[in-house]
Amino acid sequence: xxxxxxxxxxxxxxxxxxxxxxxxxxxxxxxxxxxxxxxxxxxxxxxxxxxxxxxxxxxxxxxxxxxxxxxxxxxxxxxxxxxxxxxxxxxxxxxxxxxxxxxxxxxxxxxxxxxxxxxxxxxxxxxxxxxxxxxxxxxxxxxxxxxxxxxxxxxxxxxxxxxxxxxxxxxxxxxxxxxxxxxxxxxxxxxxxxxxxxxxxxxxxxxxxxxxxxxxxxxxxxxxxxxxxxxxxxxxxxxxxxxxxxxxxxxxxxxxxxxxxxxxxxxxxxxxxxxxxxxxxxxxxxxxxxxxxxxxxxxxxxxxxxxxxxxxxxxxxxxxxxxxxx
Amino acid sequence: xxxxxxxxxxxxxxxxxxxxxxxxxxxxxxxxxxxxxxxxxxxxxxxxxxxxxxxxxxxxxxxxxxxxxxxxxxxxxxxxxxxxxxxxxxxxxxxxxxxxxxxxxxxxxxxxxxxxxxxxxxxxxxxxxxxxxxxxxxxxxxxxxxxxxxxxxxxxxxxxxxxxxxxxxxxxxxxxxxxxxxxxxxxxxxxxxxxxxxxxxxxxxxxxxxxxxxxxxxxxxxxxxxxxxxxxxxxxxxxxxxxxxxxxxxxxxxxxxxxxxxxxxxxxxxxxxxxxxxxxxxxx
Numbered sequence: 001x002x003x004x005x006x007x008x009x010x011x012x013x014x015x016x017x018x019x020x021x022x023x024x025x026x027x028x029x030x031x032x033x034x035x036x037x038x039x040x041x042x043x044x045x046x047x048x049x050x051x052x053x054x055x056x057x058x059x060x061x062x063x064x065x066x067x068x069x070x071x072x073x074x075x076x077x078x079x080x081x082x083x084x085x086x087x088x089x090x091x092x093x094x095x096x097x098x099x100x101x102x103x104x105x106x107x108x109x110x111x112x113x114x115x116x117x118x119x120x121x122x123x124x125x126x127x128x129x130x131x132x133x134x135x136x137x138x139x140x141x142x143x144x145x146x147x148x149x150x151x152x153x154x155x156x157x158x159x160x161x162x163x164x165x166x167x168x169x170x171x172x173x174x175x176x177x178x179x180x181x182x183x184x185x186x187x188x189x190x191x192x193x194x195x196x197x198x199x200x201x202x203x204x205x206x207x208x209x210x211x212x213x214x215x216x217x218x219x220x221x222x223x224x225x226x227x228x229x230x231x232x233x234x235x236x237x238x239x240x241x242x243x244x245x246x247x248x249x250x251x252x253x254x255x256x257x258x259x260x261x262x263x264x265x266x267x268x269x270x271x272x273x274x275x276x277x278x279x280x281x282x283x284x285x286x287x288x289x290x291x292x293x294x295x296x297x298x299x300x301x302x303x304x305x306x307x308x309x310x311x312x313x314x315x316x317x318x319x320x321x322x323x324x325x326x
Numbered sequence: 327x328x329x330x331x332x333x334x335x336x337x338x339x340x341x342x343x344x345x346x347x348x349x350x351x352x353x354x355x356x357x358x359x360x361x362x363x364x365x366x367x368x369x370x371x372x373x374x375x376x377x378x379x380x381x382x383x384x385x386x387x388x389x390x391x392x393x394x395x396x397x398x399x400x401x402x403x404x405x406x407x408x409x410x411x412x413x414x415x416x417x418x419x420x421x422x423x424x425x426x427x428x429x430x431x432x433x434x435x436x437x438x439x440x441x442x443x444x445x446x447x448x449x450x451x452x453x454x455x456x457x458x459x460x461x462x463x464x465x466x467x468x469x470x471x472x473x474x475x476x477x478x479x480x481x482x483x484x485x486x487x488x489x490x491x492x493x494x495x496x497x498x499x500x501x502x503x504x505x506x507x508x509x510x511x512x513x514x515x516x517x518x519x520x521x522x523x524x525x526x527x528x529x530x531x532x533x534x535x536x537x538x539x540x541x542x543x544x545x546x547x548x549x550x551x552x553x554x555x556x557x558x559x560x561x562x563x564x565x566x567x568x569x570x571x572x573x574x575x576x577x578x579x580x581x582x583x584x585x586x587x588x589x590x591x592x593x594x595x596x597x598x599x600x601x602x603x604x605x606x607x608x609x610x
Contacts, residue, residue: 017508018420024412025421025430028482031475032433035440035448042451107347115341124348126600131355133596135536137563138585141570142358145365145578193354200351224333226340247439254441256539257567281443281539288447289543303447307440314439318432 036307043301046081046294054083054301074267074283076291081298083305085267089184089277090306092270093259094252096188101196102245108196109203110229125204132197140261143190148181148262151189156181156274177274182264184277190262191252199248206240207233239320246317254310256281280306366586369579374587378551379565382574388584390551394559395588398466398545399535401555402473407527410478411516414485414526419497419511422486431486438479445475446540454544466555469545476537477530484526488519521602528599532592538563562588 047054059071072085108128112121156179163172177183210233218232234241264276265286278286280302288299373387380386413430421427452459453468461468492515500510516523541547546558547568562584569581 011506013508014506017511018416021412021416021420024409025416025427025482027409028413028434028437028478029430032437032440034452035437035444038448038451039444042447104347104351107344108351111344111348115344128351130593130596133532133592134358134589135538135563135592137536137538137566138362138589139358141566141581141585142361144570146357146361193351193358196351197355224337226337227333229340250439254439254443256441256443257563261570281441284443284447285539285542288450289546300447300451303444307444310439310441311436314436318435 039300039304039307043297043304046297046301049294050081050298054081054298055087056084057082070269072267072269076287076295079294081295083280083298083302085269086278086280086283086302087305089263089270090253090279090281090309092184092277093188093191093263093279094249096185097191097195097252098245098249100189100192101199101248104192105196105199105203105248106241108200109207110233112200112204113207114225114229114233125201128197128204129201132201135257136194136255137257139190139194140258143186143258144261147190148186150181151186152179152181159274174272175274176272177276179274180264182262182276183274184263184270185273187259187263187277187279190258191255194255194258195248195251198251199244202244202247203241206237206244210236239323243317243320246313246320250310250314250317253313254281254306256285260285280309362582362586362589365579365582366589369583370586374580374583379549379560379569379580380576381549382572382577386580388562388565388580388587390548391560391562391565391584392587393551393553394466394469394545394548395535395561395563397553397555398470398473398541398559398561399531401467401470402477402534403527403531405470405474406477406481406530409474410481410526410530411485411523413478414482415489415511415516417482417486418489419507419515434479434482437475438483441539442476442537443539443542445472446543448472449475449540450543461556464544464546464558466545466552466557466559469541469559469561470555472540472544473534473537476540477534480530480533481526484529485519485523488522488526489515491522492518525599525603528595528602532595532599535591535595536563536588538567542567 057071057073059069061069070084072082073080074082074085112125112128116124156175156177159171159175160179163169163175166172214232214236215228218228223231259279260282263278263282265278265282266276267278267283268275270277284299284303284306288296291299373385375387375389375392377385377387378390379388413434416422417427417431417434422431449468449472451457453471454460454464455462496514496518497510500514501507505513541561541564545561545564547564548558548560552559565584566581566588569577569584572578
């Protein structure tokens with residue numbers, strides 16, 4: 001009598017599980033690949049029609065104005081489009097937002113990790129992280145209903161009145177615009193408030209990753225907290241900090257709703273800090289649902305530009321943060 | 327000036343500036359929350375849940391938007407959790423160290439931080455117009471897919487992080503009993519990581535529940551009550567976008583009420599996620 005009565009059962013669950021989970025991982029890859037492919041295919045008609053003019057187009061200058069004039073058409077009636085103004089608006093707003101948010105975010109992170117009593121630090125950090133999760137449209141609504149009217153009344157109007165005394169001064173050129181609070185500058189401030197909790201939270205993680213001995217050693221030789229931060233902590237995580245800045249920039253560049261509400265949405269070359277403008281994302285948000293043909297294609301081309309910019313920035317951020325040992 | 331005094335002074339100025347920065351940030355965020363609560367609570371009443379979005383001047387609520395948001399987020403989360411947990415498990419347990427695994431991880435991060443409006447454009451091109459799969463009109467399905475694409479990378483990422491935290495002894499124990507890899511993962515690893523996996527799902531949900539941009543061109547919006555995912559569908563963020571931009575005060579008030587509902591949901595889910603993952607070091 002043989003012991004072995006039947007062939008060993010072939011267990012298929014493992015291979016099936018491997019294949020199914022592999023398929024799930026691949027699905028992510030397929031989605032991203034088709035996203036890029038679709039942006040390329042969808043944007044191609046506009047890109048091929050306008051060529052390099054889509055990004056930068058010169059025009060003849062009106063008499064008495066500078067040597068170079070840039071044409072920024074965006075006209076669904078004549079089907080003439082250019083990405084110059086939205087690209088500029090995106091870069092300017094993100095840059096101003098970073099200028100405001102960066103020092104404050106570093107200040108918060110330093111305060112939370114170095115000076116703050118432990119009992120307050122934990123709830124405060126949690127609060128900062130929770131605020132990073134508030135949907136951007138809420139920030140946009142606050143900007144539209146509260147911040148823009150306040151800004152127009154208490155800052156923009158007095159500045160305009162002051163500037164009207166000397167119409168040719170630098171100030172007058174800087175603050176020219178309609179005093180309704182919907183402009184490049186207010187959009188940048190809202191963006192700054194939005195990326196602030198996010199950047200502060202990542203900075204805090206970064207600072208906390210520094211071994212305690214490093215800090216203690218610096219304190220041990222008699223450094224003040226200020227010297228510990230500037231001479232030890234910040235150099236220690238330098239690369240990582242640039243990475244965080246890039247992460248914040250990536251967020252600001254792609255931010256849609258908060259900006260759409262208060263940037264004023266005009267497709268022209270911004271002439272002053274308080275001029276209305278538009279960004280890549282706000283232009284798409286405003287027009288895509290009703291666009292057809294070449295208009296739609298131009299908007300998808302804007303999306304492609306936005307994707308390439310954010311992808312580059314975030315890839316750099318990732319590289320800097322991963323080369324930082326922490 | 328004495329050197330020691332100068333150092334001391336610089337230190338105080340620095341601490342002062344840090345405090346000032348924290349103060350500015352907390353003040354601006356407190357102002358936002360203040361407006362949200364004062365304006366939002368004014369609009370909170372029972373009609374919000376029993377009536378649909380009105381035309382300007384007439385009474386109404388947010389019933390259609392709440393139902394739309396719940397349906398679309400629900401479908402999106404089902405997709406995101408199934409795909410995300412499987413993909414995260416593959417990365418952590420099976421193929422994460424292969425070149426292909428590295429590529430998937432990198433692309434997942436790209437997808438995680440891609441501007442949400444581009445996801446909207448992408449899904450609109452595929453499911454609304456312009457492709458063989460297109461329905462030809464706006465639909466709740468398209469909105470749900472767009473939200474799922476936003477949530478999946480988050481779930482994948484947290485799943486991988488959580489599974490990597492599980493000790494190898496657990497895997498060895500399963501193998502030593504002769505269990506297959508699938509059984510080990512299903513009955514030991516996933517179980518041990520349960521709270522962390524749930525945290526991933528909650529984080530994903532918190533991210534998508536306030537997203538407006540991807541819904542603008544996919545689900546559009548719908549003034550009427552509609553539980554059919556095949557048709558255009560209203561959602562809370564879309565109501566906020568639409569009604570905030572109108573000059574009518576009653577509609578603005580509804581927009582604030584919607585904002586308050588969404589913010590409370592997001593905060594609640596975030597706190598719940600934190601509480602669940604408090605001891606598990608939930609990779610966030």
